[in-house]
Amino acid sequence: MHGASNIVLIGPMGAGKSVLGRRIATHFGLHFIDTDALIEQRTGTSIPIIFDVEGEAGFRAREKAVIGEVCALHGQVIATGGGAVLDVENQYALKQAGLVVYLRVSLAQQIKRVANDRNRPLMATDDPAARLQQLAQQREPIYQALADLRFTTDDLNAEAASERVIARLAGLPRLQHLIARKDRHA
DSSP states (O other): OOSOSOEEEEOOTTSOHHHHHHHHHHHHTOEEEEHHHHHHHHHTSOHHHHHHHHHHHHHHHHHHHHHHHHTTOSSEEEEOOTTGGGSHHHHHHHHHHSEEEEEEOOHHHHHHHHTTOTTOGGGOSSOHHHHHHHHHHHHHHHHHHHOSEEEEOTTOOHHHHHHHHHHHHHTOGGGHHHHTHHHHHO
């Protein structure tokens, strides 16, 4: 690939994909897509309700359709749901879509950020810490395999984390054609 068509953010829930994705997109003058938010917008309901009505399999089918669609676009910052990488076809689509950035977060920080979040169906458990550990063991190898870049967001506020990621992205030759668009539209 001569240059990346998109910036794709992957990682566990609570890593900051949505918050940092918006900031990265704004900084570079790109369009931001949050796949979970797009699913909610299209269904007119929340992800917890989709999980309740259709189960995780129903949600993952909707997620797969959205991933396939947004990965065909260009000039986007795409924030995925934490489990989007579980599907092999999604893995391929995300990797082909552009530069994949893995936002990491420690289990301790993740617990602080999401353990009591009622909008996260996978946290509907008596032991959120054990559930997060289980998800990490399952997904970490996939995140690592897909990632072109890795950033840890622990102990960083959104501003500091986004500044760090933006600085690194701005220096990558394979993104210059994509992020230079901001200068053309200014």
